[in-house]
């Protein structure tokens with residue numbers, strides 16, 4: 001098989017001779033495979049991620065608005081919140097016998113693009129996140145940071161940092177209410193990795209200061225609070241609100257009663273993550289299906305292209321193949337030659353496509369913070385990729401079959417006598 | 420002492436194409452070392468006969484003995500092996516492999532005939548045909564005469580007992596024609612090969628005896 005004149009070496013020599021056709025075929029196949037593989041990668045990673053983040057959360061209660069937005073903002077930390085609900089909503093839920101667990105989520109600030117989430121230790125507990133260093137937050141202004149945040153922002157236990165207003169970088173810095181890092185969480189592969197966790201009271205404290213400052217209307221946009229202002233707000237009562245409440249039911253009965261009760265009897269809305277997840281998937285799914293169809297089309301086109309190219313090459317090379325026979329090569333050697341050539345093209349194209357998919361995904365993740373938020377890892381391999389490699393082999397086999405049969409049947413004497 | 424078995428022995432050879440007799444040779448022998456020409460007008464069956472001797476074509480009837488092997492009774496796979504090992508072919512259209520360098524064209528002949536690679540032999544032959552410094556060139560980059568010499572080098576690279584050449588000189592001028600025939604005779608002598616040339620090139624008749632003259636419509640007469 002090896003050496004410059006074995007089936008592989010000889011195939012490479014012929015492919016080199018038809019560089020342009022070979023390159024075009026490889027490109028077509030690679031693009032098709034890349035489209036399909038890229039989709040499979042995004043699909044499997046997103047599905048896994050979306051389901052993991054929502055696991056065990058039966059209901060999300062938050063301000064009225066789009067239920068999908070509520071789920072996206074409070075469970076996936078990927079959209080702006082619908083608003084806030086009073087703390088009494090949380091207290092009511094905790095007293096409700098239908099509720100086993102109610103975890104508050106208070107949003108508003110971020111640090112270097114990572115969200116600061118005011119909550120209770122139940123929240124990381126829900127995602128099985130435990131401190132790899134230090135401990136879980138306890139008092140106000142203590143922060144336990146997710147693994148990704150710690151790495152990206154280079155935070156260590158004992159460091160202190162100030163959050164900035166808003167969920168995207170560039171907001172006003174709350175310099176007078178710094179957080180102290182008391183712990184760093186072990187990686188979980190969930191949304192928690194990308195969060196800064198702190199007691200709800202921290203968020204209230206920061207916001208109390210902020211509200212007052214905003215109401216001042218002194219146009220102080222440089223983010224520095226002077227000492228005078230700080231004195232003024234020291235006695236102000238923080239607004240006791242949370243952004244959303246993640247609820248686990250105590251019994252299946254709750255599913256029938258609780259959402260309706262909340263939606264009709266309180267000013268809040270209750271959204272079911274499962275329902276919204278299905279809706280989100282079908283929204284994404286339609287787009288992904290269209291993309292996938294393009295990929296399949298490309299692969300089919302390139303399979304046809306490989307077939308045409310092989311048939312053409314064989315037509316041009318029927319003399320060469322006949323000469324190989326006259327030099328002592330068996331029919332089997334000729335069939336092997338053609339099959340190896342088809343496998344090289346389709347295998348090369350498929351591998352190039354898979355590399356392209358991972359490379360493209362890496363680029364996508366580097367350029368799009370949204371993809372990063374969803375925790376897409378370009379190095380992760382989807383099981384579908386193995387299937388694609390198999391498909392490459394099948395494409396090669398189909399493309400090679402007819403030319404191989406033709407070559408097998410070639411009348412060497414007649415071919416050699418033609419000019 | 421009985422005379423040595425002939426290198427080629429055809430008995431009762433009969434070949435029909437599309438119901439028409441193309442060849443009819445009751446008994447024809449060529450002894451080892453007996454170089455010669457296969458003559459006859461166009462369409463008289465010269466190419467057909469060479470292909471039958473080489474085992475590329477099965478005759479309609481008759482026996483084909485080559486180097487002691489009954490070619491017609493062999494399995495196709497064995498025939499491929501015998502051809503690779505014992506017979507060197509030079510085609511009128513040359514049929515060089517354009518995707519490969521000159522050296523690789525010769526190496527391919529070694530490889531497909533299951534001979535161990537012998538780069539010394541390849542270099543020696545390329546030097547002999549005046550292409551020693553162009554081992555890495557491709558056949559397309561050669562002149563017609565150079566390509567013709569390469570085709571002969573490929574036919575003899577495995578030192579076959581029998582070299583069959585089909586119109587090797589028809590496209591060449593007198594100088595090239597002489598040089599080519601010299602090369603073939605020299606290589607045949609060096610390798611103890613028997614050289615059989617199918618041609619209607621009159622220039623060769625002064626150098627080699629006719630072994631067989633085929634007459635249209637394809638009836639053989641021993642010269």
Ligand SMILES: Nc1ncnc2c1ncn2[C@@H]1O[C@H](COP(=O)(O)OP(=O)(O)OP(=O)(O)O)[C@@H](O)[C@H]1O
Nearest residue numbers: 414436437441459460461462463464465466467468
């Ligand atoms: N595949 C074929 N189908 C039909 N007839 C064929 C075929 N191959 C050869 N023939 C016929 O067999 C006869 C002998 O052909 P062949 O090629 O052996 O002649 P040749 O002596 O080599 O001629 P030339 O000097 O022109 O090369 C011719 O009449 C030719 O038409």
Ligand SMILES: [Mg+2]
Nearest residue numbers: 465466467585
């Ligand atoms: Mg002929």
